[in-house]
Amino acid sequence: MAIETLGYRGWSGALRWPWLACWPIVRTGLWLVLRRKVFWLLLALGLFNFLLHFAIIYTKATISVENPRAGRFLDNFRVTGTGEAYLDFMFAQGTVTMLLLAFAGSILVGGDYQQGGLVFYLSRRIDRRHYVLGKLLAIAAIVLMITTAPALALFLEYGMLSSSLDYFLENPRILLGIVGYGLLMAAVLSLLLGAIASWVHRAVPLVMIWAGIFVLLPVLGENLRHVRDNRLWRLLSLWRDLRMLGKSFFGSLRVERDEPELAYWAAWIVPAVCLVCLLLLVRRVRAVEVVK
């Protein structure tokens, strides 16, 4: 029955598309994270690495102008300008990202379950899909802020300080690599953190699980690789798996001897991890219905 026939007044507000509600969720999430001093400390740590690369690029550009031969000599090192350099930079930023996310998880996601904030979200004109996407985007935004945005800034700086702007035209694959690798990390890490934080709400257990995945498992993988003499154990390092997949976005980069085989398995492992995380997340969000 139409509401008008029941005699109620119509809704007069101009409401936006429900999917746009993800944006306030992202903003709120970032606001909550950036209010903590520890996050600024970790961001500064990430910024330190960025400034180092920034200075190297600037120095290289200055030396190249002063002495072109020295500039060509510096091109032999992959600290700047090349696909490998950006890949390494983003990989190195991952350490800070890991630390930041470990602490952010309980604030961004865990708190909603622990403190009952989810009911406030779901009482609006959005449903669980919008909520989940908003939270995942908030985590992804942090990942992109630490890894992709600085890498893009370095790419821009390198191009601007080159002798001509041809650098941008000649290296579109680097741009694609930065964006692709960044988005891959953002997608996987947001799903992983979202799933874990929705089940483990408190910061300390969350950090321990996070450390287990990104510190303990790689160490375990390396040890098992030596003990079992099977390099596939290296795949226990999810961060390395992401790097191998991310490498494909950059095009023809130098690969290690056993990397193609590992990359093949990583291409199965990473989507499988994402799928499991998604299932856990959906299950947890539905489980909000259960009254204890």
Place this chain on the structure above:
Amino acid sequence: MQAQPIVEAELIGHANSVPASGPPPLVEFRGVSKWYGPVIGVNEVDLELGSGITGLLGANGAGKTTLIKLLAGQLRPCLGEVVVCGKRAWSASAKSHVGYCPDADVFYEEMSGRRFVLTMARLHGFSGRDARDRTERALAEVGMSDRADRRLRGYSKGMRQRIKLAQALVHEPDILVVDEPLNGIDPVGRRELMDLFRGLAERGKSLLVSSHILDEMDTLADRVVFMGRGRVLACGTLREIRDMLDNHPLHLRITSDRARDLAARLVQWDLVRGVELRQTGDLAVQIHRPNEFFRRFGDLVLDEGLEIERLQTTDASAGAIFDYVTQEARKI
């Protein structure tokens, strides 16, 4: 699940009936059941809510919060449907008509009250300026405009409740659903909140207020819904429900200058089930069919020239009626 034949069906049927000429209900529960695994939250609930303040009363675990979450679109029923202004309760369009104030009073503690309400307005789909305007209006409505910049962490229980109300009102809903608003609030805060609820009801809002504090509902609610073990035990005005409890005669306390004479007269009436003359000089009277009794009692007082200092019902409060209703439900 098979519904049990219930005595209280009379109560429910009577209280729920909506006159054909009256306005259609804002909210309808049609045969709603909700299970949590093997545990049943609400059981075959048929209920209609109109304008004014409806008190939702019941002990802990009676199914109040489940009923409220079903209405607020937070849960979907396993059976039946919940209709809000003609829309299914969990649809986005129905949520536009409902403002939900949950019992959870913790949220992002670092946020200011104003920012919290603004965020909720934006989540609802309002654009920047519109969201800000509505936030200010909602804060003014709950009397928090001047204190809204403080962090939620520093708020008292009453102030938190007001902020929660503000976020529920920010989209100007027709129906306001408030879960346990009086829990942990001091008497002054309770009175302020109740005044606020009355003010909202006077402005045409429909309020469903859940509570297990029964005393306040006597004065606050226009009608009540009693819940127990997941079922609606009775619903209607307190007087309607009390009148239907034939097994429980109404208890009166009468203070008169001629108490003994009055007792002698009353004991002869078939409406009166018992009269006790107390040491204080008061009469404790148990009666049936209160309407008829009060009419006859008025005539008696005028005819005999009695001076009545006090005429008070002692078991017509929400608490007393709830006890009776619960006793009846246990007999099933």
